[in-house]
Amino acid sequence: MTQFIDCLIIGGGQAGLAMSRCLVEAGIENVVLERGSLANRWTEARWPSLRLLTPGWMTRLPGQQLAGEADGFLGAADLAERLQGYARTQGLPVIENIDVLALEKLGDRFRAVTSHGSWIARSVVVATGACDRPRIPGWGRKLSAAIQQISSSQYRGVDHLPEGGVLVVGASATGVQLAGEIAASGRQTMLAAGSHVRSPRRYRGRDLFEWLDASGFLADRTPGGRSPAQLIAQPSLQLIGSGDAREVDLFSLARSGVIVAGRAVSAAGSVIGFADDLPEGMARAEQRRQRMLSGIDSFIESAGIDAPEEPQAHKLGGLLIPMAGAIDLREHGISTVLWATGYRRDYSWIHFDACDAQGELRQHGGLCDVPGLFALGLPFMRHRASSFIDGVGRDAEAIAPIIANYLHAHEGLRVA
Incomplete structure (x- = not known):
């Protein structure tokens, strides 16, 4: 059966939910296709102890505040329930457990071939997000079969890991959180660190995100001259969703017993090689931190806000001499490699020319160069917060009128 939309x-x-709500409000007929249950990635591809990095008051979508300040940092399962509730209360047209097998171009329209029939659409929004498939380097295949390999999306807690120590690869928010959790269980833990941004949980008496939001930092427009792949690869802040203002970075992890190494760059059997450029990477991380905190300081001064100064936050985190060179994981008691190296997007189901040489959608601010095709939920898509729950709603509000104008300009608009 073929349906039209x-x-x-x-x-x-x-x-997808934010986009649907904005289009419903604009009177544009739409439908959301979800391959699993609604918001299923928050429960099926996240570890149980995960909490959002953003506080509850930032958990909002168009037309509805999903959480408040008193909720603190929501857990993944809690957020999934709230997103499901959002779809119900907003009356959004969602079809669950339907897999889009192929998206084809059909003249000036699109045909989506799904596991339950086909759809002909005058416009399409790709809202599959940035966390699609784990990005694991090809040389990982050279690791011995005796070393268990899992991605962060497969991690379900320390008790579900094989006996022995763990090497966590990646030092953005996910990597440092998992390394801290595993080390706290008493296991031998190593962390291979690449690009990162050392960040305080609180600064000058407030949560970091309160300052970043108020100062306009999160609304900074996407920098020009960078490809979609470069923007998506930007490291996330080293943070943990914790009401006790606990900080997590390479220095605190080292103090807790985690062995910090440079970037993991090669493997042969049970031997893994680490680059020797982490000191330079840490220097860049400190520069990013200082720029961010200095921007907040300037905002506080210009706004005349009474906030206690915090010179300690501008100091280096301590002395750290990372491991470099090659080591034998088995000799260090490491039986598992946990990849926290981010994700790649899989658009193989799009059966027309819409992606660049790196496999990313060719888009600028969510507008693809294929007429009628749009994107939503990618990091730095329109501004710094484009992949945040709060930011994706603002992007949906900005793109919905563009979709409406496109449909009006191409005749035959059906108003819901």
């Missing part, structure tokens, strides 16, 4: 939204996470 003005706008087809692929992906039922926060991005």
Whole structure:
């Protein structure tokens, strides 16, 4: 059976739901197709102890505040329930457990071939997000089969890991959180660190995100001259969703017993090689930190806000001499490599020319160069917060009128 729609939204996470709500408000007929249950990645591809990095008051989508300040940092399962509730209360047209097998171009329209029939759409929003498939380097295949390999999306807690120590690869928010959790269980833990941003949980009496939001830092427009792949690869802040203002970075992890190494760059059997450029990477991380904190300081001064100064936050985190060179994981008691190296996007189901040489959608601010095709939920897509729950809603509000104008300009708009 073939069905017809003005706008087809692929992906039922926060991005797809925000887009649907904005289009419903604009009177544009749309439907959201979700391959699993609504917001399923928050429960099926996240570890149980995960909490959002953003406080509850930032958990909002168009037309509804999903959490408040008193909720603190929501857990993944709690957020999934709230997103499901959002879809119900907003009356959004969502179809669950339907897999889009192929998206084809059909003249000036699109045909989506799904596991339950086909859809002909005049416009399509790809809202599958940035966390699609784990990005694991090809040389990982050279590791011995005796070394268990899992991605952060497969991690379900320390008790589910094989006996022995763990090497966590990646030092952005996910990597440092997992390394801290595993080390706290008493296991031998190593962390291979690459690009990162050392960040305080609180600064000058307030949560970091309160300052970043108020100062306009999160609204900074996407920098020009960078490809979609470069923007998506930007490291996330080293933070943990914790009401006790606990900080997590390479220095605190080293103090807790984690062995910090440089970037993991090669493997042969049970031997893994680490680069020797972490000191330079840490220097860049400190520069990013200082720019961020100095920007907050300037905002506080210009706004005349009474906030206690915090010179300690501007100091280096301590002395750290990372491991470099090659080591034998088995000799160090390491039986598992946990990849916290981010994700790649899989657009192989798009059967027309829409992606660049790196496999990323060719888009600028969510507008693809294929007429009628749009994107939502990618990091730095329109501003710094484009992949945040709060930011994706603002992007949806900005893109919805563009979709409406496109449909009006191409005749036959059906108003819901």
